[in-house]
Amino acid sequence: MRDWLCLVICAVTFAAAVEEPKFVNPLVAEYGAIAPQPDAAEQPRQGMKIVFDITSEAKPDEVLKGLESVARYLNLNAQAGHAPGDARLALVLHGTATKGALNDSAYASKTGAAKNPNLALVRELKKHGVEVFVCGQSLARNKFALSEVAVEFTVAASAMTVNANKQQDGYAYISVH
Numbered sequence: 001m002r003d004w005l006c007l008v009i010c011a012v013t014f015a016a017a018v019e020e021p022k023f024v025n026p027l028v029a030e031y032g033a034i035a036p037q038p039d040a041a042e043q044p045r046q047g048m049k050i051v052f053d054i055t056s057e058a059k060p061d062e063v064l065k066g067l068e069s070v071a072r073y074l075n076l077n078a079q080a081g082h083a084p085g086d087a088r089l090a091l092v093l094h095g096t097a098t099k100g101a102l103n104d105s106a107y108a109s110k111t112g113a114a115k116n117p118n119l120a121l122v123r124e125l126k127k128h129g130v131e132v133f134v135c136g137q138s139l140a141r142n143k144f145a146l147s148e149v150a151v152e153f154t155v156a157a158s159a160m161t162v163n164a165n166k167q168q169d170g171y172a173y174i175s176v177h
Contacts, residue, residue, distance in 0.1 A: 027078035027128065031063065031121050032071025036079055044073075044080040049088040051166035053159065056177045057096035060111035064100045066091070066176035067121050074128055084128035090166055091125070094135030094159035098142055101134035106148035122152045135159035 023033035050073070054066030070091050077087055093101050099110060100118040107116035122132055133156040134149060149155060156162045167173055 024079070025075055027074050027084065028071040028121075028124055031124065032068050032073070032075045034072055034075045034079060044077045044082060044087075046082050046086045048077075048086075049166075049169070049171040050090070051163055051171040051173055052089070052091040053163055053173060053175045054091055054093050054097045054100075055095040055175070057099055060107075060113035061117055063117050063121055064093070064097055066093075066097060067100070067118055067125070069174075069176045070125055070130060071121060074125070074130075088171070089125075089129070090131035090133065090162065090171065092133040092135060092156060092159045092162040093153075094138040098134060098138040098144065101139075101150055101153045102144060102148050103150040106144070110144075116150065119150055119152060122150070126152060133159075133162050135162075 021035040023035055025031070025033050052066060052070050052073075054064060054069075056065065058064045070089060073087075073089065074084060077084070099107065100116065102110065102116055104115040104119065108114060126132055132153050134153045135158050136155050137158045139146065139149065139155065146155060163173060
């Protein structure tokens with residue numbers, strides 16, 4: 001019993017000593033919060049070129065996790081002291097994420113949500129130089145008309161072409177589900 005009591009007291013003491021992480025948004029104010037890790041290995045480098053391949057949808061009233069990841073990358077760079085232009089970033093939506101590229105009225109008619117919650121973040125990402133694409137093949141397969149695509153997006157022939165072309169141009173590939 002005494003050992004058990006010691007174990008409980010030790011566990012409670014340890015739990016109390018663990019500090020809650022503080023999340024910040026040094027560049028993208030409402031998205032992609034980060035927990036600063038100034039002493040961690042592999043800090044963000046200047047001059048990175050990355051294409052984010054975003055494939056998973058979210059609930060109708062939530063932002064795509066992949067878009068949040070791009071915002072998080074921008075916030076990590078800002079925390080490291082880099083300007084947004086120090087990295088060249090692109091993203092492409094396809095698969096079930098394609099719906100996130102629809103304008104507000106099309107999104108509302110397809111999901112029942114009042115509007116597309118992704119568009120404010122996409123505008124913010126573009127403001128910081130992120131290229132934003134949607135897969136033309138996924139649009140066609142999902143029966144989304146080109147007129148339903150939000151003006152913030154550039155329609156690409158396919159996600160495969162964006163990914164291949166960007167990698168040929170020296171971009172690292174990150175798949176976000």
